[in-house]
Amino acid sequence: MRLFRPPGLIRLFYPGAVFRIKTKRKELYLTFDDGPDPASTPYVLEILGRHHIKAVFFCNGKMAEKHPELIELIKSSGHTVGNHGYDHPDGWRTRKNDYTDNVAKASDLTSSYLFRPPYGRITLSQFRSLSQKYIIVFWDLMPHDYDDRLTSVKILTILRRRIRSGSVIVLHDRKSSSVLKFLEDFINEARGMGYVFMPLPVSGKE
Numbered sequence: 001m002r003l004f005r006p007p008g009l010i011r012l013f014y015p016g017a018v019f020r021i022k023t024k025r026k027e028l029y030l031t032f033d034d035g036p037d038p039a040s041t042p043y044v045l046e047i048l049g050r051h052h053i054k055a056v057f058f059c060n061g062k063m064a065e066k067h068p069e070l071i072e073l074i075k076s077s078g079h080t081v082g083n084h085g086y087d088h089p090d091g092w093r094t095r096k097n098d099y100t101d102n103v104a105k106a107s108d109l110t111s112s113y114l115f116r117p118p119y120g121r122i123t124l125s126q127f128r129s130l131s132q133k134y135i136i137v138f139w140d141l142m143p144h145d146y147d148d149r150l151t152s153v154k155i156l157t158i159l160r161r162r163i164r165s166g167s168v169i170v171l172h173d174r175k176s177s178s179v180l181k182f183l184e185d186f187i188n189e190a191r192g193m194g195y196v197f198m199p200l201p202v203s204g205k206e
Contacts, residue, residue: 004162005141006120014127020140021166021201028167028190029200030055031139033084033116034146035173036063036070043180044173045077051187054199055079057173058116058137061086061106071109080200082114082137083107091122099126103134114202116170135202139170145177152181159186160193168200 011019021029030048035041036059048055057074059081064071074081086106091099099122103115115134122130130136143158144150150158155178163169171179187197 002144002147004143004158006138013124014122014131014136014138016131016136017127018135018137018168018200020168023166026165026193026195027198028163028169028195029198031058031082031116031137031168031170031200032056032173032179033058033118033170034063034088034177035059036067036074037174038067038070039175040177040180041067041070041173042073044183045073045079047180047184047187048079049077051184051197053187053197056082056114056137056200058082058084058114059106059110060084060088061102061109064106064109068109080114081111082116083111083134084116085118088118090119091117091126092119096123096125096129099123100129103130137168137200140164140167142170145179145182146172146174148176148178150178152178156182156186156189160189163190163193163195 032055035057057079071081083106086102089099089102113134116137120138141162143155145155
């Protein structure tokens with residue numbers, strides 16, 4: 001079964017992690033995973049720039065190492081770079097020390113204070129260790145834009161129906177994602193529903 005939102009009980013296991021921002025306003029927070037990718041990232045940045053939206057890009061260390069110019073482009077465009085591990089490790093299948101070493105390897109290439117677990121999979125031991133140094137960011141809504149079985153119309157429908165105040169939304173700036181087909185439409189539709197897009201804060205987390 002495809003999950004678009006983490007189960008509520010999951011949040012209890014990761015105290016202090018970010019899933020959704022506490023706010024009474026109709027605010028949304030965009031984040032992008034798995035880049036930087038020359039086939040997608042510059043065009044995502046163009047769309048965000050046209051709409052004056054700031055986002056967090058949780059970057060793969062190996063891709064950041066390959067495309068440092070895109071990391072600089074993200075930063076110079078006013079966005080935040082986060083750490084998504086060096087080569088997208090699965091925390092459930094990786095020993096603690098190997099996992100934390102992988103994150104540390106990506107730190108200088110991406111971020112030394114913001115981390116999103118690849119796949120959202122991280123053991124309690126890994127979490128306790130990494131949360132001493134990083135703000136760990138999960139998400140409130142993921143429409144699976146990397147799944148080629150979902151059309152861009154379907155993804156847009158998922159987003160439209162499931163966004164809520166404080167939603168941290170995860171999309172993907174990689175070639176295999178359909179994000180470029182629906183991102184601008186989503187921004188326009190969400191704003192039409194009264195939502196505003198805000199930079200992800202590092203405090204006030206739920």
